Amino acid sequence: MxxxxxxxxxxxxxxxxxxxxxxxxxxxxxxxxxxxxxxxxxxxxxxxGEPIEYVVGWAEFAGLRLDVEPGAFVPRHRTELLAAEATRLARAASGAHGRPAVVVDLCCGVGAIGAVILESAGEVELFAADLDPAAVRAARRNLEPRGGRVFEGDLYDALPAGLVGRIDVLAVNAPYVPSDAIALMPPEAREHEALLALDGGDDGLDVHRRVVASARRRLAPGGALVIETSEDQAETAVALMRRGGLEPRLVPSDDVDDDTVVVVGVRGGWRRTETPETRTRCR
Structure with a gap:
């Protein structure tokens, strides 16, 4: 000390x-x-009891220091798995197409995922959106100096219409805590963060359903939806992907104490950059 x-x-x-x-x-x-x-x-x-991130005004995420505002969702380290997978896919899309990948950070919070992508994926076109005004204010400070664009609104409605059918990577950290489990969360979260950033409905996947329902139309051919969930919810999330016309696979955390799972749904088949060793088909 x-x-x-x-x-x-x-x-x-x-x-x-x-x-x-x-x-x-x-x-x-x-x-x-x-x-x-x-x-x-x-x-x-x-x-x-105020979260330390609110008190000092920033949070550390994947080695980056990001602005945080009181009321905004504080980025969790478990979401670094989603950020890493989205970054890898964005880099692969840029290489495959010979142009900057079009990336969307939906339900962006303070822009943690988008910031990692902008720092690590090379040249990309990044768009981010969230419904919470406090999160949007922080996301603009975190993403706009890095070249991203941030919008306030409800899911796809917040994004420019010209993105339909053009998104190479759609990264989403939607709320996935079941409503009945909110009361079991640490008080720092349930008493200070916006409820809309935590509550995912009866089974935790209400927002996931809305995202997946329109994802295929928004994605470019070969584009990928990358979304975070838990081990208990992964099977349902995979089924949602299939019903939405996407080909799903799972990316589990390497940490045995972490039940975070990233579900990737691809429009139009597996990317050629995947190898049999790096993909897990969901049956």
Missing amino acids: PAAVDPALVARLRAAGCVFAEAEAELLVAAAGDDDTRLESLVARRVA
Whole structure:
């Protein structure tokens, strides 16, 4: 622990239930600088239960520091799996077509997935959209300096009409917590993040159904829908993909303690860049 961090501050955070009290103390001290009054204000917010990302104003995701606003969905590290798969597909699409891939980050939150793609996939045309105004404000700060465009609105309605049939990669981190399970979420999430970013309906897949229903029409030939879900919901998500005219496969997390699954649905068959070793057909 750096000498600048008072052990009493760490103890105060730990007493408030902060599991990573030492690390959070360092973040709070860095955010306050030499202003003791500001430090006390930040600590009081954290002790009261406000997410550390809201308090310091940023979140770390896949090595990037992203702006976060109070009320906006805080990007989870588990979603780095989706971002990596979408990045790989975007890079492959650009190479196959000899032009920048057209990528959409739908239900973008603060733009975490889009930011990774813009940083790592080479030249792409990236469009992002979300219904939550706080998330959109943060996404604009995170994506527009990187060359992305951000829109506010409900799913596809927010996007430019000219994207129909042109999207190479449609990356979606839609809410997938079943309504009855919201009460079981950590208070930092259920009490501070927008409900629309968490609640996925009775089985958690209401928004997934809406996304998949129109995805094939939005995708370019060979384009891919990449969406996050859980192991328990993966079979249903695969069935939704098939009914939507897409060919699905699963990308499970390598972390045995993580039940995150990315479901990829391709319009018009497997990409030629796939190999038998990297694809898992869903039966």
